[in-house]
Amino acid sequence: MNAEAKTGQGIGARVLRKEDARHLHGRGRFIADMKMAGLKEVAFLRSPVAHGLIRAVGKPAGAEGEVFTRADLARVKPIRSTIQLPTFNGSDQHPLACGKVRFVGEPVAMCVASGRAEAEDLAEQVTLDIDPLPAVVDARAARDDGAGPFLHDEWGSHLVLTTALDTGIDEVARTAPVKVTRSYHMARQVMNPLEGKAVLAYWDDLKGQLVVYTSTQVPHMIRTAIAEHLGLDQREVRVVAPDVGGGFGYKCVLQAEELCLAWLALTFRAPFRWTEDRREHLTSGANCREHVYEVTAYADTQGRLLGIDADITVDAGAYSVWPFTACLEGTMAARQLPGPYAFRAYRARTWTVATNKPSIVPYRGVARTGICFAMELTLDAVARAVGREPWQVRRENLIAAEAMPFTSPGGAVYDIGNYAGSLDMALGEIDVGAVRRRQAARQAGEPLVGVGFANFIEMTAHGTRAFALAGLPFVPGAEPAAVRLTPDGGLEVRVGVQSHGQGMETSLAQIAHEVLGIDVARIAVVHGDTELTPFSTGTYASRSITMAGGAVAEACDQLARRLAKAAAHLLQCAPEQVELSAGLFRGPSGDIAVSEVARIWYLKPELLTPQMSLESLEVTGMFRPKTDTGQYSYGTHGVVVAIDPATATLAIEDYVIVEDCGTRVNPLIVEGQTYGGAAQGIGTALLEEMPFDGAGQPLASTLADYLMPGAAEMPPIRLRHLEIPSPNTRFGIKGVGEGGAIPPPAAIFNAVNDALASAGVEVSATPLTPRRLFAAIAAWEAAQPGATPPVPAPRERAP
Incomplete structure (x- = not known):
């Protein structure tokens, strides 16, 4: 049954967000109110x-x-x-x-x-x-420094955690014809939700x-x-x-x-x-994602990856946050760095280091923004080393659709996807040939142009096993949802996950509507109160629509079966003869609305059998995916940039996003999540940085110092979708909360490096501030025939 086909409110419908009315009219209820x-x-x-x-x-x-x-x-x-x-x-x-x-x-x-x-x-x-x-502020230096004073004297070191993963890379390192080594730095950021x-x-x-x-x-x-x-x-x-008012993991x-x-x-x-x-x-406040990557890629002469060797240093700040510890970034980075690429030889060593800074907290796209940055820039470097187009090398390294499910070298199990199809769709939107012609025809003084792509994966709905193996104090199990039919035929849905801007009050109501056909306006989603809602570990890791959505559907299924027995009794037919469609139970001789069955159940029980009256119209459903290894959304971002060499200004001329988040419950909400994530990713790439001086003093204490993207910094973005349902979840939903924020730095930096590639100049540290871009342009100009020495870079507050 697909109620949306008749009512336009079920899965796939662009229903306006129910919660927006109170916020747009100033009737929201925040703690400050x-x-x-x-x-x-x-x-x-x-x-x-x-x-x-x-x-x-x-x-x-x-x-x-x-x-x-x-x-x-x-x-x-x-x-x-x-x-x-x-x-x-x-x-x-x-x-x-x-x-x-x-x-x-x-x-x-x-x-x-x-x-x-x-x-x-x-x-x-x-x-x-x-x-x-003395303050410890440089995690990379501190990881190898055995001298104190230490933040926590009982440790006798600065290290929170070290890990090592090796599937066997030594032979590849000895024999690979192409070896590319790069270092990357992801700046520390602040999360800045609208409400702190x-x-x-x-x-x-x-x-x-x-x-x-x-x-x-x-x-x-x-x-x-x-x-x-x-x-x-x-x-x-x-x-x-x-x-x-927003969370992003904070x-x-x-x-x-x-x-x-x-x-x-x-x-x-x-x-x-x-x-x-x-x-x-x-x-x-808690900071996020200060990482240093040292990556060596081994490849054949066509750029096909043979192995990756990565050292990853994570600046964890002063303490381990509860319950995820300070180690989530490092362990996830090691596990997920291979991304959507097919190779087997892999070594990853991680150092999570305590420093005199605020604790690092999971931020939208935990670790994956950094590993996408490191992996995608390395792939482009491999392509330049073998003299091929980066998109060609990238495509040939992607895991084939027919290889799914696929176990990565880091042990991640990818459920389903067409990674090459995502890249191909992006290539269809961005004319690489036109960029190459502009580069070839460029005259002195004209902008430098470049094109860049980045593929990404987004692990959603983490399973019980991964948390249990890590020994965290909270391990998510099956997700509950409770539904209750009211005497007038309305529905109350109670979930333990918490909405902080994702539109859950709308999307979960759409899922309930899909099953029961009750008008979305008559469905109330209750969340955020431990007295009223079933126990859940909550909202994080793009899990809510997959887990809570599946639980809502399961609870509504149970409720529908109970109602069907009553409807059949009232229609004087067998339960298997009634069909629920668009809020009506239809039988051989007539139909009856769900609301009428509810009214009779509560107010006229004498019309039902005694046994029916003993069954409640308040039901709790539980859901877990068919596999415990998580689902994987994925996609491709493509960017064209133009750089003015005289002013070191960067313009994003074109930006396309292709993503597959499985079945889209509400495309309008999916687009909002993706555009918002892309804005955060552009901020990561070009603007956002929380610097510290040598004494551990933060150097950005206002939004005049800590820069964030606004409307003027956002390019027009074109969004395209693949929609390959997951075989492991209800309705094929995968989750979409983090994907938009993961690849923008990689795609933008690849485009900039493409623009500077004629001189072999690369940028590799976020954010790409005007000073850093000016230095890169000066290096590019210095490499031109007959170049004069570059003028000094403009002064900037921090490196």
Whole structure:
């Protein structure tokens, strides 16, 4: 049955997002909007130094009851995330710094007042005596440095984790006719969701519960964490995620501030709130994806890959975040670096290094933006080494569609796909020949033009086995969803995943409509409240539409079967003779609406059999994919750039995206996810960087320093789709939340390197700031016949 064909609301329909109405009319309910009697505001005194021993924290006279330090929160356990890998070093992160500070912005004291301004004034009166220690800021240097002082003295090193994977590369290294070695650097970034972190906590005397409203992607995980860290039974804790203004991974971990606010509410039985301001977010919020790659590719004379050897260094910051640890980036990078390419010899060594910076947190496209960057730029370098078009070398190395399912050298199992078809579609959209003709005809002073492509994979709906093998404190299992038919024929859907901008209230309603035919406007999706929703590990890793969508369909299937028995009874036929279509049960002699069956079930049970009346119209369904190895969306980005050599300005002239995310539940939402991801990826490529000086001081404390793409920086993007359903999920859905953000840096840098290829000049460090581009252009000009020495590059704040 396909209700969409009749109603235009099911899977594949471009239904406008239900949740947008309240946001467009200013009726959203974010934590900053909430009002409560007696609500007090919280501000944190944060460390002004990156590394140092705390000698004393002095509370202002007369304000001892409004200022709190770690000693006051003695009952709160420190955050300690663990992973069952042999070289892992664990550490305690206290809710307020204890004995030592390890990054600028680490909270040291918590100040409470009637308003935020007053709380900040109070924080300025707190005295802080810290003996500074040398700061560790260069992860690549620190990984090989056996000398202290160390962030965590008990380790005796700077290393959080080291791993090694080798399928046998030595023979290939000895015999391969082509060897290409490159180094790449992905800059540290800040996530910058529209709404930063926010927490409001109070004690509910009626229910005997600590209630914590928090801007989170994972309310059930945070409930468990708060209960465990405060020594409470989980029945005593309720976590609510109201409207959440973006997350990107930033809000899928336990925050120290959540524990602090929970402790205040539990201790004083009063409401308290803290909202992160932009300066706090930039200077002390969790950062992401600072990686260094050293990659050697071995290939034949046509550029066919024989093996890859990669050393990967990840700057993890000061602590391991709970529950994913600091090691997710490194372990995933090693496993996923081969991407969509078919080769067997592979060696990957990773070093996850502690530094005096904010902790690294999973960010949209965890590790895959970096590995795509490293792999795709290396492929283009191989193509130049063998004198062939990069797209030709890329295509010949892609895994063939008929080889699916395919196990990569890193152990990833790709379910289904046509990787070459994706590249071919992109090649059909971008005229490489026209770019080559422009390059050949270029006159002095005219822009340098280049074309670049990047293929990517996006692992979605991570399975139980991968998490269990790592020994993480949370292992996702089958995903639940509960549905309840109301007496008037409406539907309530309850899910444990949390929407923070993905349009789940619409897409999950469309899935329910697909099964039951109930109008989307009459379907309410409830999420974000641990009191009302079934347990789930939450929203991360592009899992929600695959897992929760499958669970909603399963629950609706169960409900439909129960309703079918009642409908058959009322239509005086056998259950197998009725068919549900567009909200009607049709039988041999007539039909009856789902809403009418619901009305009779609730209000006229005498019309049913006694047994039917014993079956509930409230059903919980569980879903897991047919395989436990995840699904893989994939695609290709293609870019044409023009570079003005006189001003070192870069223009993106053309940008095409081809993607396959399986069956698209709502193409409108898919496009929004993809365009938004591409904007983040362009920011990664050209603008975004959180630099630190040698003392560990962050150098971008406002949005005047930390640059992000706006409408003026976005090129026109053309989006094309393959749609190959996954054989392992309900409806063939794969997931699409991260894909748009993964390949833009690789595609853009490949285009720039193509423009500079005549002189053998390459760029390899993000972001490609004007200074870096100017230096590359100067090197290109210096290589031209009769060139004069280049003028110095313009000054810029950071390298």
